[in-house]
Amino acid sequence: MRRIRVIPILLIQKGGLVKSINFKNHNYIGDPINAVKIFNDKEVDEIAIIDISATKENREPNISQISEIAGEAFMPLSYGGGITTLNQVKTILYEGAEKVILNTSALDNLRLVTQIAEQFGSQSAVVSIDVKKDWLGKYRVYRNNGKKKTSFAPETFAKKVEEAGAGEIILMSIDRDGTYKGFDLELMKNVSDAVNIPVVAVGGASQLNDFVEVVNVGGASAVAAGSLFVYASEQRGVMINYPKQARLMNAIFEKII
Amino acid sequence: MLVIIDYKVGNLTSVQKMLKKVGCSDAVISSDPEVIVKASKLVLPGVGHFDYGMKQLKLSGLIDVLNTQVVEHKIPILGICLGAQLLTRGSEEGSEKGLGWIEADTILFDQSKFDQKLKIPHMGWSNVNFNSDIPLFKDMPLASRFYFVHKYHMVCDEGADNLVSAKYGYKFAAGIGKNNIIGVQFHPEKSHKFGMQLMRNFITYY
Incomplete structure (x- = not known):
């Protein structure tokens, strides 16, 4: 038996909560503040919020929204989207987020990860890595919401961010995102084996047993999901949900080796 | 206040x-020392490196006023995370002396003693064991759990000062205390109703 963190990951686009499939076809879910309130009432382990439109619109993080969200979140909260400076990080942490998530900035300016780790501790520096198989079937890190391929193999980039001082990696499989096909265990294992910092697996969760598998087989330290926690089922009717403690215990924690 | x-x-x-x-x-x-001197209760939060924390505390010029208020005037203080570790004599993380208000030390998790393969830091939720006679844990919901993020943990000289324990690889002190001085390794402010109850108890009973 072992507790692992089971994290709803929420995407914000133009101020609203959305959910994607393969990083495309974003479906409007609702108001993010309201969703966080519901997740708080359900006593979720932790919550990750990523504003996927900030970088695209060349916009700074929306501090007033972060503050409002943090005011409703009496649990660990991580926030990503549009973060490019140490000062923004300082403000976001001051407003009550526990960690910041870097994606584009980690690719463009890895020094920012180091600076965050030095000033605020590595536990507050999270890097999210978006991965897709290219046409040759090789795993590659992608950027710009999965639109642009980089030359990095995921393990190589994961090691780089670990060396830079990141405390955690959120590893997203673009191919599995929103598909309910289960986690990409091979990808998760490759990266988990390559680094010593915790890897949070995301992309494809369809049932609680997928979480057990990605920890026991894929080597992940924590798990996250979007669709599973914002939709009632694969028919994608919106319903914010999260398992009760007893269910997490029986269906996940007791099966973790 | x-x-x-x-x-x-x-x-x-x-x-x-x-x-x-x-x-x-x-x-x-x-x-501001003039504000701190008027406080009826104190909270000492903190995350990060032990030496950085102690140096910042010295730089802020607050050590004397804290010693007077906490040790002499017995003003209740709650240390959180690094703030709890600073209550001990020192940490394996650095060379600075701690406040030394509780007979305890802060040491690195000993992975050779772990009963399963776990990464450090210990980051996540753990269930805790406590004595419910202690006011800090009064009316605490069953199966209480708290959120932790730490590489180092506290060890008390006297078992009686170990107020609450948790397990990560092995059992460790999740909270220490003596009279008006309390330190918890976990983050009550990030621990839902469990943290709320603990905070409520601190403001009510201390």
Whole structure:
């Protein structure tokens, strides 16, 4: 038996909560503040919020929204989207987020990860890595919401961010995102084996047993999901949900080796 | 008035937000000795490196006023995370001396003693064991769990000072205390109703 963190990951686009499939076809879910309130009432382990439109619109993080969200979140909260400076990080942490998530900035300016780790501790520096198989079937890190391929193999980039001082990696499989096909265990294992910092697996969760598998087989330290926690089922009717403690215990924690 | 001690280490707003949520409307964040001297309760938060924390506390010029208020005048103080570790004599993380208010040390998790393969830091939720006679844990919900993020943990000389324990690889002190001085390794401000109850108890019974 072992507790692992089971994290709803929420995407914000133009101020609203959305959910994607393969990083495309974003479906409007609702108001993010309201969703966080519901997740708080359900006593979720932790919550990750990523504003996927900030970088695209060349916009700074929306501090007033972060503050409002943090005011409703009496649990660990991580926030990503549009973060490019140490000062923004300082403000976001001051407003009550526990960690910041870097994606584009980690690719463009890895020094920012180091600076965050030095000033605020590595536990507050999270890097999210978006991965897709290219046409040759090789795993590659992608950027710009999965639109642009980089030359990095995921393990190589994961090691780089670990060396830079990141405390955690959120590893997203673009191919599995929103598909309910289960986690990409091979990808998760490759990266988990390559680094010593915790890897949070995301992309494809369809049932609680997928979480057990990605920890026991894929080597992940924590798990996250979007669709599973914002939709009632694969028919994608919106319903914010999260398992009760007893269910997490029986269906996940007791099966973790 | 409750003062959350601001020595430029870590996130103080979430502590204040939770204190307000549980009805402590006069919780202020301050680094001013003249404000701290008027406090009826103190909270010492903090995240990060032990030596950095101690140095910041010295730089802020608050050590003397804290010694007077906490040791002589017995003002209740709650240390959180690094703030709890600073209550000990010192840490394997650095070479600075701690406040030394509790006969305890802070040591690195000994992975050779782990009964399963686990990464450090210990980051996540753990169930805790406590003595419910201790006011800090009064009316605490069953199967209480708290959120932890740490590589180092506290060890008390006297078992009686170990108020609450948790397990990560092995059993460790999740909270220590003696009289008016308490330190918890976990983050009550990030621990839902469990943290709320603990904060409520601190403001009510201490």
